[in-house]
Amino acid sequence: MHGSGSHRRWRLSASLLALYLVLALLPVTLAAVQGLEPRPWRDELATGLGLAGFTMLLMEFLLSGRFKRLSAQVGQDRVMQFHQVMAYVLLAFLLLHPFLYSLPMGETPPTVPAGEEWLRLSLWPGLSGILAWVLLAMLVFMAIARDDLPMRYEAWRFSHGLGALLIALFGLHHTLEAGRYSQDVWLTGFWVLGVLVAVASLVHVHVIIPLRQRRYPLKVVTVQQEAERIWTVELEPDTAAGHPGTVFPYRAGQFAWLKLERPLFRITEHPFSIASAPAQWPRIAFSIKEAGDFTNGIGELAPGTRAYLDGPYGHFTLDESDARPLVLVGGGVGMAPIMALLRELRARQSQRTLVVVQTNRDIAQQLYTAELEAMTSELDLRVHYMLSAPPADWDGLTGLPDATLLQQVVRVPPQDCVYYLCGPPAMIDTLEHGLLSRLGIPAGQVVSERFRYSLRTRRGSSTRLLAATVGAALIILAGVASFAVR
Numbered sequence: 001m002h003g004s005g006s007h008r009r010w011r012l013s014a015s016l017l018a019l020y021l022v023l024a025l026l027p028v029t030l031a032a033v034q035g036l037e038p039r040p041w042r043d044e045l046a047t048g049l050g051l052a053g054f055t056m057l058l059m060e061f062l063l064s065g066r067f068k069r070l071s072a073q074v075g076q077d078r079v080m081q082f083h084q085v086m087a088y089v090l091l092a093f094l095l096l097h098p099f100l101y102s103l104p105m106g107e108t109p110p111t112v113p114a115g116e117e118w119l120r121l122s123l124w125p126g127l128s129g130i131l132a133w134v135l136l137a138m139l140v141f142m143a144i145a146r147d148d149l150p151m152r153y154e155a156w157r158f159s160h161g162l163g164a165l166l167i168a169l170f171g172l173h174h175t176l177e178a179g180r181y182s183q184d185v186w187l188t189g190f191w192v193l194g195v196l197v198a199v200a201s202l203v204h205v206h207v208i209i210p211l212r213q214r215r216y217p218l219k220v221v222t223v224q225q226e227a228e229r230i231w232t233v234e235l236e237p238d239t240a241a242g243h244p245g246t247v248f249p250y251r252a253g254q255f256a257w258l259k260l261e262r263p264l265f266r267i268t269e270h271p272f273s274i275a276s277a278p279a280q281w282p283r284i285a286f287s288i289k290e291a292g293d294f295t296n297g298i299g300e301l302a303p304g305t306r307a308y309l310d311g312p313y314g315h316f317t318l319d320e321s322d323a324r325p326l327v328l329v330g331g332g333v334g335m336a337p338i339m340a341l342l343r344e345l346r347a348r349q350s351q352r353t354l355v356v357v358q359t360n361r362d363i364a365q366q367l368y369t370a371e372l373e374a375m376t377s378e379l380d381l382r383v384h385y386m387l388s389a390p391p392a393d394w395d396g397l398t399g400l401p402d403a404t405l406l407q408q409v410v411r412v413p414p415q416d417c418v419y420y421l422c423g424p425p426a427m428i429d430t431l432e433h434g435l436l437s438r439l440g441i442p443a444g445q446v447v448s449e450r451f452r453y454s455l456r457t458r459r460g461s462s463t464r465l466l467a468a469t470v471g472a473a474l475i476i477l478a479g480v481a482s483f484a485v486r
């Protein structure tokens with residue numbers, strides 16, 4: 001039975017990719033079947049890139065939306081990576097779009113010599129096209145340079161959503177007014193529907209989810225220091241404030257978006273892995289590291305503070321039909337979802353062989369040591385601690401984890417184990433690369449969770465995803481090229 005989860009995941013990812021390709025190429029197909037006389041290939045290529053690029057732009061809204069099932073099956077970080085790579089591709093398509101035209105542009109003169117064609121581009125559609133084009137370039141630049149921009153993450157996220165919405169609206173106006181093929185009723189319908197779906201996905205995240213959250217208020221019950229600059233916050237349903245007492249339906253290892261005592265519609269929510277197991281409900285715990293504006297104040301939270309959750313999301317979960325040994329590697333606060341998995345396995349009195357490697361810079365950052373120690377007598381569990389800056393008397397592992405180290409600690413053939421990795425992106429990249437490429441572990445046996453959605457921080461297993469994404473981009477380009485030379 002084991003492996004069925006990863007096959008399901010693979011099948012769903014492949015089907016979604018196929019659906020993405022069909023949708024991206026639908027407008028050029030609808031344009032091609034209109035029977036209009038093709039123009040010079042450069043002009044048709046320019047139009048084809050515009051049609052495909054604008055469709056991909058609308059699909060970006062869905063890729064950055066919140067879909068629990070998609071996130072649980074495919075993994076939120078993979079969806080976000082696809083979103084980011086496709087942003088580069090559609091940017092290239094749409095940046096090229098106006099420069100490839102060879103035909104004269106502007107209002108068609110009253111008398112046009114026979115055989116001469118003009119591009120219908122009057123003032124307003126021209127202006128909306130320029131605005132969409134400039135905003136798109138700015139949006140992608142701000143996404144690439146996000147970490148270096150002197151603005152809060154929340155402000156960036158707000159500007160990203162608003163900018164994308166404006167691009168979609170200006171783009172719609174430009175396409176409907178200036179597009180040669182978009183005068184067709186089917187293509188017009190496609191664009192209007194596409195923009196409505198894009199707007200609906202923004203409304204879902206920023207209006208519907210907050211409204212729904214109102215019905216499930218929680219409150220902070222305890223805040224405890226777990227390690228240096230890491231705090232564990234426990235929440236409970238606030239039944240006095242109207243929470244119906246229903247269970248938050250998560251699986252161990254998943255994450256949720258946490259909002260604390262802020263006006264409901266402000267974008268101040270942050271994703272955190274749930275560190276507790278579902279069996280511990282009505283308590284739900286998060287271990288949070290001080291990393292910026294929001295998290296720096298976490299240690300000062302007062303019990304009773306109102307909290308809201310959106311979730312659960314994520315695929316860092318156990319396949320219950322699988323009994324193979326588990327190797328769980330947690331770097332720093334990346335131990336949080338691993339602790340949730342261990343707590344779940346303890347609650348289920350699991351017989352699985354478990355090896356935990358916790359890696360930190362120094363002893364002050366180690367998490368959950370007492371509970372892990374207690375777990376070794378309840379589970380078939382061995383815990384290894386690794387420090388990159390150990391004190392002189394340290395007798396544990398030293399350095400940074402790699403596949404060779406895992407090979408040494410598992411004591412069974414590494415191919416027989418399933419690996420769960422959570423921690424700094426560089427650690428995950430190194431381990432994924434070693435496990436997949438050097439030890440030949442099948443990708444379905446390596447599950448990882450990254451705490452940052454950034455292309456800059458992804459290598460390792462993401463090369464496969466990157467290859468799939470680049471392949472998809474090439475297929476779209478081939479479709480557009482065949483439209484241009486038809």
Ligand SMILES: Cc1cc2nc3c(=O)[nH]c(=O)nc-3n(C[C@H](O)[C@H](O)[C@H](O)COP(=O)(O)OP(=O)(O)OC[C@H]3O[C@@H](n4cnc5c(N)ncnc54)[C@H](O)[C@@H]3O)c2cc1C
Nearest residue numbers: 153269270271272273287288289291292293294295336451
């Ligand atoms: C799936 C997932 C699970 C996570 N689990 C944990 C956890 O269990 N414990 C923990 O300490 N940290 C976790 N993080 C990281 C945590 O979300 C960030 O450290 C936190 O949001 C930083 O916010 P800040 O305002 O304090 O810092 P900032 O300085 O505002 O942000 C620092 C960086 O954190 C990221 N970030 C900030 N806000 C958001 C947001 N709203 N959405 C996405 N990314 C954001 C950005 O990359 C940003 O550059 C997780 C992140 C993800 C994506």
